[in-house]
Amino acid sequence: xxxxxxxxxxxxxxxxxxxxxxxxxxxxxxxxxxxxxxxxxxxxxxxxxxxxxxxxxxxxxxxxxxxxxxxxxxxxxxxxxxxxxxxxxxxxxxxxxxxxxxxxxxxxxxxxxxxxxxxxxxxxxxxxxxxxxxxxxxxxxxxxxxxxxxxxxxxxxxxxxxxxxxxxxxxxxxxxxxxxxxxxxxxxxxxxxxxxxxxxxxxxxxxxxxxxxxxxxxxxxxxxxxxxxxxxxxxxxxxxxxxxxxxx
Ligand code: SAH
Numbered sequence: 001x002x003x004x005x006x007x008x009x010x011x012x013x014x015x016x017x018x019x020x021x022x023x024x025x026x027x028x029x030x031x032x033x034x035x036x037x038x039x040x041x042x043x044x045x046x047x048x049x050x051x052x053x054x055x056x057x058x059x060x061x062x063x064x065x066x067x068x069x070x071x072x073x074x075x076x077x078x079x080x081x082x083x084x085x086x087x088x089x090x091x092x093x094x095x096x097x098x099x100x101x102x103x104x105x106x107x108x109x110x111x112x113x114x115x116x117x118x119x120x121x122x123x124x125x126x127x128x129x130x131x132x133x134x135x136x137x138x139x140x141x142x143x144x145x146x147x148x149x150x151x152x153x154x155x156x157x158x159x160x161x162x163x164x165x166x167x168x169x170x171x172x173x174x175x176x177x178x179x180x181x182x183x184x185x186x187x188x189x190x191x192x193x194x195x196x197x198x199x200x201x202x203x204x205x206x207x208x209x210x211x212x213x214x215x216x217x218x219x220x221x222x223x224x225x226x227x228x229x230x231x232x233x234x235x236x237x238x239x240x241x242x243x244x245x246x247x248x
Contacts, residue, residue, distance in 0.1 A: 001110060003034075003165060009109040010161065012154060013039040013074045013117045015125060020045050022121065024054025024062065025151025031058035033158035034165065038065040039074040039115070054151075071117065071129050072190060079112035079183035080105070083125055083133035084157065086147040090127075091216060093136045094224060101137040102160025106168055107176045112183060116157060121150055131216055132186065134223045181228035192232050193219060199239045202246050 012030055017023055023046060027038055038061050040046060046067070055062050068074050075081050082101060096104065105114050117133065119125035130136060139148060139156050148156070167173045184192070197215055200206045206214050227235075 003169070006106070006109040006165070007034050008037055009113050010035055010105060011037045011039050011074065011078070011113065011115045012158070013041060013071070013115050014043070014150070014154075015041045015071060015074075015117060015129065016044060016120045017046075017150065018044045018121050019150075020048030020051035021054045022150040023048075023065075024051035024056075024058075025149075026118070026154040027051075027055040027061035027065070028058040029151055029155035029158050031061050033155075033162040035158050035161065036061055036064065038062070040065050040067045041071055041074050042069060043067065071132065072187065075115040075117075075132065075186040077113050078115045078186045080108045080114045081117065081133045081186055082115070082135045082137055083117045083130045084119065084153060085130065085136050085138055086119075086124055086141075086153075087138075089130060089136070091213065091220065093130065093220060094134065096135045096137050098137060098139055098157055098160045099163075101135070101157060102162075102164040103167075103173060104135070105161050106164035106173065110175065112185075115186070118150060118154060127216075131219045132190075134226065179228060181230045184227050184229050184232040188229065188232055189222070189227075192222070192236060195236055195239050199243055202243055 012026065012035060014023060014026060017040065020043070023040065023043060030036065030038060051062060052059060082105065105116065108114055117125060117129065119129070137157065139153060141148060164173055193215070196218060197208070200214070201208050
């Protein structure tokens with residue numbers, strides 16, 4: 001697979017961005033580092049002239065950007081989803097540093113689509129959005145002032161992907177182990193979690209009105225496992241059998 005094809009498997013997803021200048025800045029940062037696939041989830045002010053000014057020579061990235069209504073739409077089809085976070089969250093999640101993030105994204109882009117999520121300027125990504133991710137990545141900034149400008153954060157992480165691609169071109173990036181099945185996509189994983197929650201409710205194992213953290217923990221468990229498509233269809237078949245028996 002060519003370098004360009006691999007770059008095109010990497011989506012930079014900006015969620016609910018407030019300032020159009022940041023969208024332009026992100027587009028420029030991406031193009032400088034060889035990335036092109038920009039997804040905008042409900043941008044608050046877009047299209048906007050300020051985005052075009054800030055994009056400078058990267059207008060094509062803006063023109064090709066996909067504007068979607070939800071994070072689910074932006075990550076549909078992706079086998080790896082990584083979320084950025086300016087601070088520690090309450091439930092720990094598998095955490096990688098920017099260098100590991102660049103390497104992993106470049107390695108996995110060999111076989112499937114990938115999404116890297118960036119949050120709102122004022123409050124980042126919601127917990128629900130972060131729980132859709134396999135990994136969280138934090139740029140190890142000054143703990144007393146940890147939050148980078150959105151476009152700057154895009155720059156840092158795109159640079160790490162660039163460095164991984166250059167290392168790969170020189171034969172200095174190990175490739176991942178071959179697997180017989182493709183990883184489950186984000187959308188199929190979402191159906192699986194709905195099915196699991198419904199089955200647990202049918203079983204009265206969990207009360208949908210008082211979910212506590214059960215569903216979050218299930219998401220974390222299955223995101224950690226990195227299930228493939230075959231494994232998910234086996235589990236969905238199992239859930240259907242359980243439902244058939246209890247709803248008899
Ligand atoms: N007050 C918000 C900060 C959001 S900054 C919060 O506490 O979450 C806007 C976005 O820039 C973040 O959602 C993230 O995508 C990115 N970002 C900023 N600083 C970052 C850092 N240190 N590491 C990783 N991403 C960062």
